[in-house]
Amino acid sequence: MTPLRTTEPPDGLGVDDTAASGAGAAAPPAARPRRRFPTHLIVFIVPAAAIYTIFMVYPLLDSLRLSMFAPRDGVQTFVGLDNFVHLLTDDLLSEAFWNAVWNNLVFFAVHFVVQNPIGLLLAALLATPTLRGRGTYRTLLFLPTTLSVVIVGFIWQLIISPVWGFVDTPLLGQSSTALVTLALMSVWQYVGIPMILFYAVLISIPDELTEAATVDGASAWTTFWRVKFPLILPTVGIVSVVTYVANMNAFDLIYTVKGALAGPDFASDIMGTLFFRTFFGFQLQQGSSTMGATVATMMFLLILAGVLLYFYGWQRRVESYQL
Amino acid sequence: MSNRLGRLAPAVGAVLVLAACGESVDPRQETDAGADAETGGDGGQVTLVMESWRNDDLAIWEDVILPAFHDQHPDIRVTFQPTAPDEYDAALDAKLSGGTAGDLITCRPFDVSLRLYEDGHLAPLTDLPGMDAFGDVARAAWSTDDGSESFCVPMASVIHGFLYNVEIFDELGLTPPETEEQFHQVLDTIAADGTYAPLVMGTADQWEAATMGLQNIGPNYWNGEQGRQALIAGTERFDDEQYVAAFTELASWAEYLPDGYQSLTYPDSQNMFTLGRGAIFPAGSWEIALFNQQADFEMGAFAPPLPEGQDACYISDHTDIGIGMNAATEHPEEARTFLEWTTTAEFADLYANALPGFFPMSDHDVEVDDPLAQEFLSWRDRCESTIRNSYQILSRGEPNLENQLWDLSAQVLNGTVQPQEAAAQAQAGLDRWYEPQQ
Numbered sequence: 031m032t033p034l035r036t037t038e039p040p041d042g043l044g045v046d047d048t049a050a051s052g053a054g055a056a057a058p059p060a061a062r063p064r065r066r067f068p069t070h071l072i073v074f075i076v077p078a079a080a081i082y083t084i085f086m087v088y089p090l091l092d093s094l095r096l097s098m099f100a101p102r103d104g105v106q107t108f109v110g111l112d113n114f115v116h117l118l119t120d121d122l123l124s125e126a127f128w129n130a131v132w133n134n135l136v137f138f139a140v141h142f143v144v145q146n147p148i149g150l151l152l153a154a155l156l157a158t159p160t161l162r163g164r165g166t167y168r169t170l171l172f173l174p175t176t177l178s179v180v181i182v183g184f185i186w187q188l189i190i191s192p193v194w195g196f197v198d199t200p201l202l203g204q205s206s207t208a209l210v211t212l213a214l215m216s217v218w219q220y221v222g223i224p225m226i227l228f229y230a231v232l233i234s235i236p237d238e239l240t241e242a243a244t245v246d247g248a249s250a251w252t253t254f255w256r257v258k259f260p261l262i263l264p265t266v267g268i269v270s271v272v273t274y275v276a277n278m279n280a281f282d283l284i285y286t287v288k289g290a291l292a293g294p295d296f297a298s299d300i301m302g303t304l305f306f307r308t309f310f311g312f313q314l315q316q317g318s319s320t321m322g323a324t325v326a327t328m329m330f331l332l333i334l335a336g337v338l339l340y341f342y343g344w345q346r347r348v349e350s351y352q353l
Numbered sequence: 354m355s356n357r358l359g360r361l362a363p364a365v366g367a368v369l370v371l372a373a374c375g376e377s378v379d380p381r382q383e384t385d386a387g388a389d390a391e392t393g394g395d396g397g398q399v400t401l402v403m404e405s406w407r408n409d410d411l412a413i414w415e416d417v418i419l420p421a422f423h424d425q426h427p428d429i430r431v432t433f434q435p436t437a438p439d440e441y442d443a444a445l446d447a448k449l450s451g452g453t454a455g456d457l458i459t460c461r462p463f464d465v466s467l468r469l470y471e472d473g474h475l476a477p478l479t480d481l482p483g484m485d486a487f488g489d490v491a492r493a494a495w496s497t498d499d500g501s502e503s504f505c506v507p508m509a510s511v512i513h514g515f516l517y518n519v520e521i522f523d524e525l526g527l528t529p530p531e532t533e534e535q536f537h538q539v540l541d542t543i544a545a546d547g548t549y550a551p552l553v554m555g556t557a558d559q560w561e562a563a564t565m566g567l568q569n570i571g572p573n574y575w576n577g578e579q580g581r582q583a584l585i586a587g588t589e590r591f592d593d594e595q596y597v598a599a600f601t602e603l604a605s606w607a608e609y610l611p612d613g614y615q616s617l618t619y620p621d622s623q624n625m626f627t628l629g630r631g632a633i634f635p636a637g638s639w640e641i642a643l644f645n646q647q648a649d650f651e652m653g654a655f656a657p658p659l660p661e662g663q664d665a666c667y668i669s670d671h672t673d674i675g676i677g678m679n680a681a682t683e684h685p686e687e688a689r690t691f692l693e694w695t696t697t698a699e700f701a702d703l704y705a706n707a708l709p710g711f712f713p714m715s716d717h718d719v720e721v722d723d724p725l726a727q728e729f730l731s732w733r734d735r736c737e738s739t740i741r742n743s744y745q746i747l748s749r750g751e752p753n754l755e756n757q758l759w760d761l762s763a764q765v766l767n768g769t770v771q772p773q774e775a776a777a778q779a780q781a782g783l784d785r786w787y788e789p790q791q
Binding site for chain 2: 191
């Protein structure tokens, strides 16, 4: 730790006039440390806050603002919530929107029920004390996460292609299978994330706890569910909410594999691709930045609702143990 | 330690901001400068950047077309700067609004460019010397609805038809079909033989089903321009029998497509055909250059086969590429000089032969050397030309007819929508917003 500098208070920052002026030197020494503004806090906070504000908060607020405007005679005019009403009541748009929301929820559900349990299983296996070559497995299992989505999409498209690959059924070409297939491709890629998070918690569980359980006659199965799992539970919540946010924002894999029209017949259309088409337009369809911002705002609200549900419904109730 | 890091962070932040603002240097500009050394030392040289979605043509522009222009105009240097085709429109839009777009803009046909013109991003070119080399049909794609103002120089059109593998046809004793009946006999023969996929096309990317399927064979059903204009005028409807018949013929292709065609992408089909695994490829003439490179067998082409009892043939001779000028360019004089050059016979000749399959629309006499391109071009003499019926005006509303036709054609081939139903849905889409159809 570097000691804090005690000289040169910054001009005027949070320091009252008398202290900052020449009279400051004459002020009672005892009061000084208390009144001094903690400069280092600014130094720590400002860079992150500035970058976050410029690249996250400002664009977000601006897109919220944009969603309440619409072009009228070539001029962007404030229209209040008209865009939202249009999005939710227009038969074409609302059908596309709810289809995208539903597909997005399915996309998330597949991750939730496949990726996270597999991640947990792999983490539990990796944490087995008798396992050899742990580092190798860990690296191999985590590797797909670091690959580009374009590569993952391309490789899997070839593997399951009826022409070049091993599967005769056109999995990506049927509306009944396309979305789930895409979700599983994404699961394959990202299973390393929950695995590594669970693994980090599992190896931090003190041996005394598991040894005590063993001495009490608990089997490995019982030890896992009665001792380890309750300790993992807070992480399960975090992994779930991270999965939710990432999947509701998903776009790249589907765009790479199926294009912006997310076929067949919009069976793999999620909110990201719907937003892309609405905002930028597609082929002869012309983009609308205001309607696009409306879709983006709805995405934001849905994600916000999910995250709030997690905070109030889960995180406040789940018990965390201090190990 | 922590204090030092703290002071470093704003610096890192500033660097990131600067990096985000900077433009990366295109390495091609280096090689370009080297290729034409005689102008290298000229301080008064003006550089024009040309936006395009034809990234396949990069080498042709840089090695063939642009050097010819640079020779005549050493004070102007044009840089070809393509974007991926499906990102072009969005990227160009963003660049034009942000003021960072190139000086020369490659124009999509009809509404996309018309909107750019109306928004003031494209400069008017009605009075550009040399524009009289183009007929009304060629100019229509880049003119205002009343035809009074033009804003892009028509560069090329593409013609639809079918490419076939001559070796497979010889092996099975087949001749190119002229009528739909013969077409189906040919397909049946190839299917019975079982070695090759009779028709190579997939529906995963959707657009091929509409562009190489429906818009390829369709003009024979709706009588080309006559039907296209009638749809716009509202005197014909998309659920009329000729459109249902076109969809029905398209649906009949399904049994001849490769197994699992529902997930076959466009590059998949291109590879299948050029590897000799399929016999017939519903094509656009733009495939010629690539296929000539990739296929090691002889290829032939035939025009869309005629439906029963029809004598007149119609082809889709679609106005596809134009070139215009960014209204905000700093070098309007130089940009106009280049555009004027694109109206000349010299350019038409260079372009047509460098890019066989893209046919100039000017009335200059151009000799095309490539035999396949010649075959496509010869159909202009005996058939009536038309363009894709969804491009002019009919894709302005929601739902947009072009996107709808992609979806419907793909679904007709997938068997998830019946031809009758597809035609009805397309009409319902038009009913929703297009007044003459209501």
